Amino acid sequence: xxxxxxxxxxxxxxxxxxxxxxxxxxxxxxxxxxxxxxxxxxxxxxxxxxxxxxxxxxxxxxxxxxxxxxxxxxxxxxxxxxxxxxxxxxxxxxxxxxxxxxxxxxxxxxxxxxxxxxxxxxxxxxxxxxxxxxxxxxxxxxxxxxxxxxxxxxxxxxxxxxxxxxxxxxxxxxxxxxxxxxxxxxxxxxxxxxxxxxxxxxxxxxxxxxxxxxxxxxxxxxxxxxxxxxxxxxxxxxx
Numbered sequence: 001x002x003x004x005x006x007x008x009x010x011x012x013x014x015x016x017x018x019x020x021x022x023x024x025x026x027x028x029x030x031x032x033x034x035x036x037x038x039x040x041x042x043x044x045x046x047x048x049x050x051x052x053x054x055x056x057x058x059x060x061x062x063x064x065x066x067x068x069x070x071x072x073x074x075x076x077x078x079x080x081x082x083x084x085x086x087x088x089x090x091x092x093x094x095x096x097x098x099x100x101x102x103x104x105x106x107x108x109x110x111x112x113x114x115x116x117x118x119x120x121x122x123x124x125x126x127x128x129x130x131x132x133x134x135x136x137x138x139x140x141x142x143x144x145x146x147x148x149x150x151x152x153x154x155x156x157x158x159x160x161x162x163x164x165x166x167x168x169x170x171x172x173x174x175x176x177x178x179x180x181x182x183x184x185x186x187x188x189x190x191x192x193x194x195x196x197x198x199x200x201x202x203x204x205x206x207x208x209x210x211x212x213x214x215x216x217x218x219x220x221x222x223x224x225x226x227x228x229x230x231x232x233x234x235x236x237x238x239x
Contacts, residue, residue, distance in 0.1 A: 007112035008137050008145065010091055010174060012070040013099050014038035014106060016062050017047060030054040033090070034062065036070065038107045046107065046176045048194070051075070052093040060096060067099040074109060074137075074174060074196070076145040087146060089194040091174070107173040109196055111147060112204070113137035115166045119159040131156035135170070135196075149196040158201070167204040172197045 018035040025031070031053055038046045050070055062068070072093040078085045113135040120132045131151045136144045149170055151159050162168065177193045 008073040008110075008139070010070075010072055010074050010109040011105075012036060012038055012048065012050075012091065012107055012174075013102055014048070014068065014070075016064050016066045016068060019064065020057075020062060023051060032057070036068065036091075039102075040107070040173075040175075046174065047192075048174055048176060049088070049090040050093055051090045052096060056093060056096050061098070062096075067102075069095075069097050069099045071095040074111070074145065074147055075139075076147060087148070089147065089174075107175075108171075109174050110169070110171050111135055111137050111149070111196065112169045113144075113147070113167070115162055115164050115168065116146065118164060119162055121156055121160050129153055129156045131159035133159055133162070133168075133198075135168070147196060148194070149198055151198045151201065155198055155201055162203065167206075169202050169204055170196065170198045171200040173199070 014036040016034060017037040020032040020034045023031045023033045031051055033049060033051050035047050036050050038048060040046065050072075060068075070091060070093050072091050072095070074089060075092045076087055076089050079088045080086075114137075115133060116136040117134040121129070122131070123129055129152065133149045133151060135147045135149050137147055138144055149172070173196070175195060175197050177195065179191055179193060180188045181191050182188050
């Protein structure tokens with residue numbers, strides 16, 4: 001079970017960008033959502049969703065503009081929005097504290113998961129090579145988080161060799177990206193996509209897993225060999 005807390009790790013430094021809003025309650029514990037603005041090296045920003053327990057924010061200043069550090073995991077769930085299901089990504093905070101000084105790497109994520117859709121390789125109109133990879137990252141109690149990732153350059157070409165069910169590890173950052181969606185011949189709407197931008201990746205062989213972890217438990221074997229079908233989770237099941 002402990003290994004499932006090591007396959008999904010995210011670290012953010014940023015500024016609180018929205019008021020806290022109540023999300024839900026589970027077993028008497030309240031959870032709240034808010035957004036944090038994280039600066040990139042290019043001086044652009046990512047506006048990211050955070051979910052936090054009320055028990056972590058007692059006596060903590062989360063007013064808009066406050067600088068904070070968030071340690072946690074990237075979670076996903078489906079939400080019915082504008083007549084259709086949308087995959088929502090949120091950083092589930094395991095620890096939040098004030099940020100006294102910004103580091104050089106304010107946005108870092110590590111994921112160890114399984115490819116659950118055939119990677120899509122393409123070239124942009126500006127000639128950049130990219131690949132879209134949907135990753136299923138195992139969680140406790142036989143749940144999984146489905147996380148869109150994007151690879152660039154030689155990493156995108158490497159993704160062409162990968163297949164559904166392959167175990168990969170990726171390092172990178174969580175980003176928000178604005179795009180336009182055409183809903184009719186005369187109407188275009190602005191939307192925001194959340195994805196992990198990959199800076200480093202590797203394929204994991206089954207032999208490597210056994211060498212690292214020793215003999216697998218029955219639970220781990222079941223999770224590793226599960227069939228990759230997208231499962232719908234509610235907002236409460238983010239925990």
